Amino acid sequence: MNMKRTLNDLVRAVVDEAERNTEFARRIDEALGIQEKPKKPALSRAAHRRAPAAIDPIELARQGEPVLRARLAELDLEQLKDVVADYGMDPGKLVLKWKAADRIIDRIVEVSVGRARKGEGFLSSESPRSE
Structure with a gap:
């Protein structure tokens, strides 16, 4: 039961931060595969x-x-x-x-x-x- 509450608190904290911080939200989207990572410039x-x-x-x-x-x-x-x-x-x-x-x-x-x-x-x- 304690694990459930801990995980709920963690998810809530991540969601709150993603709502306040667009860069954090973008990185979460990338990590979850929701948004593609930006392409890096081609190397020489x-x-x-x-x-x-x-x-x-x-x-x-x-x-x-x-x-x-x-x-x-x-x-x-x-x-x-x-x-x-x-x-x-x-x-x-x-x-x-x-x-x-x-x-x-x-x-x-x-x-x-x-x-x-x-x-x-x-x-x-x-x-x-x-x-």
């Missing part, structure tokens, strides 16, 4: 983010390297860099500085084919067993 890092990749190079690599290379050849330099960035193909942050599309395509193919084949040894039904 967000302004430098690349666009999402136009293709899925791993899926194309599963269809064969020639298919992947043909689709990559259709993309411009910036779209190729978007693929590299979106699929984490440049851990050293060097590929995004390259200016030659064919060099970037070679990197995408190398990584994509490797990722597409990853685990194939485990999928083979005729893998040798050690007995």
Whole structure:
């Protein structure tokens, strides 16, 4: 019974303060999900983010390297860099500085084919067993 009274007093105090203090009321609304939090200004890092990749190079690599290379050849330099960035193909942050599309395509193919084949040894039904 004491808990009920304590909680009622607490809620009443919160309501009273919210009625007197608009900033407090706004924060309560945000906390309860009644009002969206105001958007913070975009950070400089967000302004430098690349666009999402136009293709899925791993899926194309599963269809064969020639298919992947043909689709990559259709993309411009910036779209190729978007693929590299979106699929984490440049851990050293060097590929995004390259200016030659064919060099970037070679990197995408190398990584994509490797990722597409990853685990194939485990999928083979005729893998040798050690007995």
